[in-house]
Amino acid sequence: MRGIPYCELVGKLLYLATVMRPDISYTVGVLCCFVENPGVAHWEASKRILCYLRGTTPLLLVYSSSPLPVHCFTTFSNANLGGNPDNSHLTGSFAICMASGAVQWGSQLHPHVLLSSTKSEYTTVSKVGCKVMWMRYLLDEFGYDMAVLLTVLMDNASAIQVAKHPEHQSTMKHVHWAYHWIHSCVEGGNIVVSHIPGAKNPMDIFMKPLGWLKFAKFQDLLGLH
Amino acid sequence: MEGDPAPGEDLKCWVVHLLKGLYGIKQGPQIWVLKLHLVLTDIGFECTDCGHSIYVYRQGTVRILLPIHVDNLLLASNSCSALQSVKSELASHFKLHNLRPTTSILGMKLDCDCQACTISLSQPGYIELILQDFQMPTATPC
Numbered sequence: 001m002r003g004i005p006y007c008e009l010v011g012k013l014l015y016l017a018t019v020m021r022p023d024i025s026y027t028v029g030v031l032c033c034f035v036e037n038p039g040v041a042h043w044e045a046s047k048r049i050l051c052y053l054r055g056t057t058p059l060l061l062v063y064s065s066s067p068l069p070v071h072c073f074t075t076f077s078n079a080n081l082g083g084n085p086d087n088s089h090l091t092g093s094f095a096i097c098m099a100s101g102a103v104q105w106g107s108q109l110h111p112h113v114l115l116s117s118t119k120s121e122y123t124t125v126s127k128v129g130c131k132v133m134w135m136r137y138l139l140d141e142f143g144y145d146m147a148v149l150l151t152v153l154m155d156n157a158s159a160i161q162v163a164k165h166p167e168h169q170s171t172m173k174h175v176h177w178a179y180h181w182i183h184s185c186v187e188g189g190n191i192v193v194s195h196i197p198g199a200k201n202p203m204d205i206f207m208k209p210l211g212w213l214k215f216a217k218f219q220d221l222l223g224l225h
Numbered sequence: 226m227e228g229d230p231a232p233g234e235d236l237k238c239w240v241v242h243l244l245k246g247l248y249g250i251k252q253g254p255q256i257w258v259l260k261l262h263l264v265l266t267d268i269g270f271e272c273t274d275c276g277h278s279i280y281v282y283r284q285g286t287v288r289i290l291l292p293i294h295v296d297n298l299l300l301a302s303n304s305c306s307a308l309q310s311v312k313s314e315l316a317s318h319f320k321l322h323n324l325r326p327t328t329s330i331l332g333m334k335l336d337c338d339c340q341a342c343t344i345s346l347s348q349p350g351y352i353e354l355i356l357q358d359f360q361m362p363t364a365t366p367c
Contacts, residue, residue: 008358009359013355015351016348016352016355019333019348020333020346020347020348021348047361047364050355050356050359050361050364051361051365051366051367052367053355053356054352054356054361054364054365054366055366055367056366057352057353058347058349059347060336060345060346060347061345061346061347062343062344063344064341064344065342065343134275137275138273138275138276138279141271141273141274141275141281142281142288142290143281143283143288
């Protein structure tokens with residue numbers, strides 16, 4: 001693999017995935033894990049993305065008027081427990097959607113192993129909360145009235161309960177106190193965590209390989225048409 | 226040492242104090258940012274704390290957003306007359322190229338459809354560039 005510009009290609013794809021193609025975020029994220037010592041399979045996979053990009057060049061990230069005012073954005077959050085088969089680390093993902101299109105998204109391999117899906121979703125939503133608050137402050141500075149409730153949607157009911165009442169959960173005692181930051185946001189009325197059925201949560205596109213039908217549906221939900 | 230170098234003297238042992246910014250020097254970017262900040266705050270813009278490269282102008286219901294990338298400025302506003310006056314104010318300080326309504330920004334293609342009320346982004350140029358860089362401009366699409 002010496003002399004193969006794998007690193008350069010992944011770097012270029014990473015820029016594209018960050019700027020306007022949420023659909024390749026997960027794949028590029030996986031390929032990034034092998035930048036130091038890539039194999040033939042990884043090079044083939046990265047070329048496969050190029051074929052995919054060639055077929056989907058005209059794809060547009062569309063923002064259209066929605067019934068909600070523009071500053072009432074929605075955030076999706078999800079985590080994949082043991083998502084990485086090499087070290088069982090979890091993959092966390094989020095997307096902030098405004099005017100029917102995604103404005104910020106991410107798929108990130110977290111550097112720790114967790115014991116349950118509740119813990120993984122809870123720690124992820126705490127990190128996602130930081131992005132939501134940043135967006136809130138930014139829109140506030142732009143002059144929008146931000147006295148609105150910002151919703152974070154996730155598909156794990158028990159993680160939602162923990163975010164509302166962490167003191168009731170004896171199995172969550174060992175979670176680092178820093179992650180309870182999300183609870184203070186929920187209690188302070190800045191963020192509302194609500195449930196969304198897994199089939200309607202487009203975050204799967206950031207965490208696992210999907211079949212074509214599901215992939216197209218989630219692409220649509222993120223505003224890629 | 227102060228004063229002027231004598232004829233034939235090695236200029237490398239002199240330290241010079243710059244009186245104005247010159248194109249290409251190390252301090253150039255900082256001088257540019259400070260100058261732009263001064264002009265924009267004079268006009269009435271405020272630098273946002275959450276994103277230092279975005280300036281906001283607010284007066285009553287008029288609102289102008291001004292994201293900056295080095296010396297590329299993008300103006301967005303809900304009032305055309307306010308936009309015009311800011312443009313003429315800026316033109317009195319800098320030499321401006323007015324690129325009319327935005328069609329591309331940082332390599333992204335931007336399309337506004339006023340009838341359907343949509344804004345769409347795409348990056349066909351960048352994708353084409355990657356395909357050419359890696360000798361795959363004729364790859365089988367999938």
